[in-house]
Amino acid sequence: MIMLRRLCSHRSLTGLSVISTGSLVPCHKIQKRSCGDFHSPSGVLPHASARVLPGFVSEAEEESLVQECSKYVDHLDYQYDHWDGVIRGYRETEKSRWSPENSAVVERMRRAAFGNDVTIRPRVHVLDLSADGYIMPHVDSVKFCGDTIAGLSLLSDCVMRFKHEKEPEKMVDVFLPRLSLYVITGDARYLYTHEVLKAEESVFRGTPVQRGRRMSFICRQPVARPANQQTVLPNLNSAFDAENKPVYS
Ligand code: OGA
Numbered sequence: 001m002i003m004l005r006r007l008c009s010h011r012s013l014t015g016l017s018v019i020s021t022g023s024l025v026p027c028h029k030i031q032k033r034s035c036g037d038f039h040s041p042s043g044v045l046p047h048a049s050a051r052v053l054p055g056f057v058s059e060a061e062e063e064s065l066v067q068e069c070s071k072y073v074d075h076l077d078y079q080y081d082h083w084d085g086v087i088r089g090y091r092e093t094e095k096s097r098w099s100p101e102n103s104a105v106v107e108r109m110r111r112a113a114f115g116n117d118v119t120i121r122p123r124v125h126v127l128d129l130s131a132d133g134y135i136m137p138h139v140d141s142v143k144f145c146g147d148t149i150a151g152l153s154l155l156s157d158c159v160m161r162f163k164h165e166k167e168p169e170k171m172v173d174v175f176l177p178r179l180s181l182y183v184i185t186g187d188a189r190y191l192y193t194h195e196v197l198k199a200e201e202s203v204f205r206g207t208p209v210q211r212g213r214r215m216s217f218i219c220r221q222p223v224a225r226p227a228n229q230q231t232v233l234p235n236l237n238s239a240f241d242a243e244n245k246p247v248y249s
Pocket residue numbers: 004005127135140151194196216218
């Protein structure tokens with residue numbers, strides 16, 4: 001079984017303290033500001049370990065990516081009992097073959113995130129979160145994912161929260177606008193949990209963020225291993241049964 005995520009503290013789900021900088025900022029203004037300074041009253045994400053590139057894809061590219069995935073996900077029900085306990089209200093698949101146009105976008109995403117490293121997992125994890133779906137705090141498995149994780153946020157804005165695992169008072173909320181790419185590496189990937197907030201908790205700098213159905217396209221770097229210990233990269237598809245439901249084993 002492929003455990004892509006490790007569940008962490010649930011403390012953030014109760015007694016949430018909403019990060020606020022005081023002044024209310026309309027959402028369309030948030031979009032235009034940098035969402036990547038990664039400071040908040042309660043923490044600072046270590047420099048260069050998290051980046052957000054707003055407007056990484058166009059609306060036409062978004063539509064084309066979503067459309068190509070729709071035949072794999074549209075017939076699935078949203079799940080509320082994820083086998084690793086981290087996600088509610090989701091359906092997912094993994095894709096490695098794309099139309100020429102979409103393949104160019106995926107390639108652009110890989111280059112932006114990983115440079116010219118050709119050893120990146122060729123598959124893209126497609127995660128479709130319903131409007132009421134959310135992702136609880138977790139760190140992606142260090143066994144199966146390498147140093148860098150990149151994700152395209154499509155169809156909806158959202159707030160991704162980072163919280164230091166050992167010092168949970170260090171907490172930073174990052175606004176992920178629809179059409180943006182985020183890249184997490186280093187401390188943000190290993191020392192901080194990440195989560196995608198519920199609709200009703202989605203507030204950024206005091207402004208509610210409208211959450212709808214959101215699709216993310218996630219590329220993960222493989223784990224670096226010495227040449228004599230190379231293993232076959234995990235195939236997420238092996239964790240799905242014929243109906244594309246995760247297999248518990
Ligand atoms: C995950 C995850 C974030 C996203 O699947 O492990 O953290 O952008 N997803 O959907």
